[in-house]
Amino acid sequence: MSAKRDLDFMEHADGELETELAGDGRAKVEAVKELGELVRGRLERAADDVPEARFAAMWSEIDKSIGKPMVKSQTLPVLADTTPSATGLWSRIGRFLDTYRSQIITGAISAGAVAALALVLRGNGDPATHRNGSDPIDVQRVSHRPAEIEDLDTPGGTGTVFNLDDEDGSTTVIWVTPEDTVEGI
Amino acid sequence: MRYALALAVLVASSTVTRADEKADCDYLEIAASNGKAPAMDGELKPLDKKLKKPPFASWNTFHKLSGGPVALVKQKADALKLAQGGASILLRDRSEKKLELTVSIDGADGKRVLDNKQSVPIGEWSMFVHTAKDDGHILALTCK
Numbered sequence: 001m002s003a004k005r006d007l008d009f010m011e012h013a014d015g016e017l018e019t020e021l022a023g024d025g026r027a028k029v030e031a032v033k034e035l036g037e038l039v040r041g042r043l044e045r046a047a048d049d050v051p052e053a054r055f056a057a058m059w060s061e062i063d064k065s066i067g068k069p070m071v072k073s074q075t076l077p078v079l080a081d082t083t084p085s086a087t088g089l090w091s092r093i094g095r096f097l098d099t100y101r102s103q104i105i106t107g108a109i110s111a112g113a114v115a116a117l118a119l120v121l122r123g124n125g126d127p128a129t130h131r132n133g134s135d136p137i138d139v140q141r142v143s144h145r146p147a148e149i150e151d152l153d154t155p156g157g158t159g160t161v162f163n164l165d166d167e168d169g170s171t172t173v174i175w176v177t178p179e180d181t182v183e184g185i
Numbered sequence: 186m187r188y189a190l191a192l193a194v195l196v197a198s199s200t201v202t203r204a205d206e207k208a209d210c211d212y213l214e215i216a217a218s219n220g221k222a223p224a225m226d227g228e229l230k231p232l233d234k235k236l237k238k239p240p241f242a243s244w245n246t247f248h249k250l251s252g253g254p255v256a257l258v259k260q261k262a263d264a265l266k267l268a269q270g271g272a273s274i275l276l277r278d279r280s281e282k283k284l285e286l287t288v289s290i291d292g293a294d295g296k297r298v299l300d301n302k303q304s305v306p307i308g309e310w311s312m313f314v315h316t317a318k319d320d321g322h323i324l325a326l327t328c329k
Contacts, residue, residue, distance in 0.1 A: 145306045145309070146306075146309070147303045147305035147306065147309065148303060148304040148305075149301065149302075149303050150285075150302040150303055151300070151301065152299065152300070152301050152302075153299065153300040153301070154298065155297050155298075155299075156296060156297075156298075157298065157299075157315065164238055166235070166238075168231075168234060168235075169308070169309050169310065170306075170309055171235055171309065171310040171311070171312055172309070172311045172312070173311075173313075174299065174301060174311070174312070174313050174314065175240070175314045175315075175316075176299050176314065176315040177316055178315075178317070
């Protein structure tokens, strides 16, 4: 009896039965309608919650199927053999560039800025800082200035410091004469 | 994009650090003496003019004993392979124009001849001379 009544209430709720119901019956029909709304809303939310990644994977599969060479056609054998693969490659590259355009541009600008910074910090490319071929002692100078002697200790001898200036630069000479030498330089 | 930026910064910083942390030097070890006829090894040509000036002009024969490049790393003493005695060079610090070096030289008898700290302009020669009897021992050094 109760099962039959419930079926009636469901038909009422679906609009398939249009008989008069008592107050208790109307309340049950309203409850069934409300329950139906809740279930519908839950299912819609579940559909919305399908991960974006899954959609992306689906689109990726679709793209792959588009990019694949077409099935050879008996009516157009030449086109089927040559054109589709090339088109697929370029279209994939194009899609990749379209997708990551902002990242590529940002990366290129960043790399350029950092490279410029490195060049500035490294100096002005003065030839004096470049090694010249295989000759180990052919060195160019930055400036012609003598060395600054900060400390000199010559145990058992006498140290003399002087500079030799010529067109090649300024050479600092530290000359140590033993103590037992009667005549120095 | 973040990874690309981080990589670029890393490359740039490592380049700058490398330039600040090392120096490329060349050295010549020379024996100076007086012979019957003046003689100078061809490999000493970079020092030719200097060796013909006083007080070097008191000798007339100059032979290269050893030499070559040496790569210095900051705060790491490097020993030079000399034919007579020994020497070590320490790169204490460097800037765009100068190198701060500590040079120590031992004589052929193993005794310390000199300890020197100097700030030398990049590319200029420094010469360390010690005499024994009438002959001279010269260590010439240039760095960049």
